[in-house]
Amino acid sequence: MRLTLPTILTLFRILLLPVMVVVFYLPFRGANLAAAAIFIAAALTDWLDGWIARRYGLTSAFGAFLDPVADKLMVAVTLFLLVQQNPTPMLAVTSAVIVGREISISALREWMAEIGQRTRVRVALVGKVKTVVQMVALVVLLHQHDFSELRLYRIGEYLLVGAAILTIYSAFVYVRAAWPVLRDHQ
Template sequence: MNLPNILTILRFLLVPIFTAVFFSHLKYNYILALIIFLLSGLTDILDGFIARKYNMVTQFGKLFDPLADKLMILTVLWCLVLKEYIPPWVFYIVLAKEIFMILGSALLYGKIKIVVSANIYGKISTFLFYIAIFSLILRWQISFYILILALIIAIFALVMYILKYVNEYKRLRSTSRE
């Protein structure tokens, strides 16, 4: 188990901690929850940097790193729905997109051993979701617009993933027939 993978596991552990703190009756629960959320984002950046810089990229990291991110963002969005900071349809769109991505990734990995890696649009949408969530928790006026922009880019990223991997799947099928 290397350091990037430990950081990925830490991000999974931060999910229930975020939830417990967010719904607690601590004096500064939202600020503490926000710090936990930002720590999750920081460990995501750090584990990716360390894995690439020191050649510590693993199959575990490729598969579970994005799952940790998805779980944290979905959990935080659901918490925001429960507190009525955002409408439920935002959560359900992101949930549907993420389920589709997970199932599609599992299918590709199972059939042709391709690990779906993040594209630039996916990274931008994740970054925007972090900004949106940060601003939503702090109740900034512009936060919902940032959230909608993140949602639009996430859907665009999904379309780009689909196009890329459909083409890759077709290419691999055609070369295996030759």
């Protein structure tokens, strides 16, 4: 297996996760800002690896497998950190919805690929919008600070609820697209 630049960027994104976790817990002023910056760097590599792969024809089966795994790990680990730090019912429920959807839709995509129907559940626009809202929410929540009159953390919570709603809707879109195949393979 030859590692392409997009796959190396994806592996780098996975390696940033334990770094973000350690920085998140370090007892220094600005650790939360540093953790948010690491998350942003990881999110940017997510965009960059896809762009490079498509632009320069550097796609690979391993990269196609690894990229969504890295995305799910990044989101799940960050949500776990945030819920552990601020264990509110709202944050726990939205995190459970997001992680549960990610696992379920990943399983659906895997099964659809196994039976040769992967194109029915390819990424839709609503999934991309959900990802952007989710990433912005997570950065804001990792940052953890409000600015004078701007309740930034509360905005992050609202964005995460919005991401959870989009998560449910996008799951519905994927299941609806797969439904004819699911119905026929009972």
